[in-house]
Amino acid sequence: MWHRRTKAVFGSTAVVGVMVALWVALGQSSGAHERGTVTLTVGVTRSTALAGLAEEYRRVAPHVRIRITTTPIDAYQTVMRTRLASGRAPDLLTIWPGNGNSMSAAQIAPLGVLADLSDTAYGRSVPAAARPLLGTDGRVRLWTPGSNVVGALYNRAVFRRAGVTVPRTWGELLAACDRLRQAGVAPIAVGNQTPWVAQLIDYALAPTHAYARDPHLDRELRAGRTTFARSGWREALTRYVELSRRGCYQADPNGTSLERAEAMVARGEAAMTVLVGPAHTSLHALNPEGEFGIFPFPAADRAEDLRVAAGIASGLGVNARSPRLPEALRFVEFLARPENTRRFNAEAQNLALDGSSGAAFLEPFVPYVRAGRTVPFPDQLWPNADTQREHIAVAQDLLAGRETIDGGLRRMDRAYALR
Incomplete structure (x- = not known):
């Protein structure tokens, strides 16, 4: 999208x-x-x-x-x-x-x-x-x-046992993390050992904090009129690290694979994980009797300000x-053929490009698609593949304590300039 x-x-x-x-x-x-x-x-x-x-x-x-x-x-x-x-x-x-x-x-x-x-x-x-x-x-x-979305896939049974409802704002997300941790489960399972997964929480944060603030950010970056360091990407990375400091992630996210993170949610060891919609299939394969849902990651302080990542x-x-x-x-x-595309999307957990059809599982995202409150996956509009690779490394290094937010943003700016 x-x-x-x-x-x-x-x-x-x-x-x-x-x-x-x-x-x-x-x-x-x-x-x-x-x-x-x-x-x-x-x-x-x-x-x-x-x-x-x-x-x-x-x-x-x-x-x-x-x-x-x-x-x-x-x-x-x-x-x-x-x-x-x-x-x-x-x-x-x-x-x-x-x-x-x-x-x-x-x-x-x-x-x-x-x-x-x-x-x-x-x-x-x-x-x-x-x-x-x-x-x-x-x-x-x-x-x-x-189109595909990035969202929070969650175990409904874990939420119920902890007395947690789906959070709609950043404050509600932090409160939910506290309550889930007190209930003895990891709030958010993060599979950063699998490189492509390391970018996803930032991709869920950036639409609200970088692109809603500057709808022409990609144009400004490409023209050299701004940088990652001067943009809302700073707030996105800040909140990514804040979740870690608040204990929202399990121990050793960088040592956890995608498969392990999915298993944690499927088996009730963790409440949720931030992934693309098709991961729903993996959760059900791991626990066919499980009850799983997905919701837009609540990156905004006010629910009405939320933007979501939905990429082709x-x-x-x-x-x-x-x-x-x-x-x-x-x-x-x-x-x-339209009927085959609809069937593919229903099985692959995609939405149609216009949000008119697709997997019923993704219904919470349809209002955002129809209202134009979506942003492409950021890397789709970057000028090279180096920027995505550097962003993934930065995301891993931030959680390992090997990098600062300032340093990570400078690295992304250098990679972006390699076009």
């Missing part, structure tokens, strides 16, 4: 060894061994929502087999860059919108390895304001199903050098 201001989560043989992981093979053929069979390969970071639609595609194109390879997100970017460079990339692959990491549209499209989707029915339907995040030079090179979701790019390019493009057209 984009905010009204634009109208508009990272190479070595050791890393390659972690590539996984999970193969979802649809059909009996492992290649084009059956006469007339075409096998499309798809590289992703999660496959649940895609696998169902890939199976459904067999009814549309019985001669096509789709093989999905799932790689953990922190290895995916290095692995896939290596495969692209060696000419061994899959026919379709996960790409992120904007410019936040090494597998984002603005980083990959200039390499000439993503097919142009602009003149497809899907490409023509993309709102003009979204196009800059889905490719370069006004061309669409990424299919995205909708990662999607699929088509390998322009694929020998099966026509079939890959036809599969994207199938995914982009």
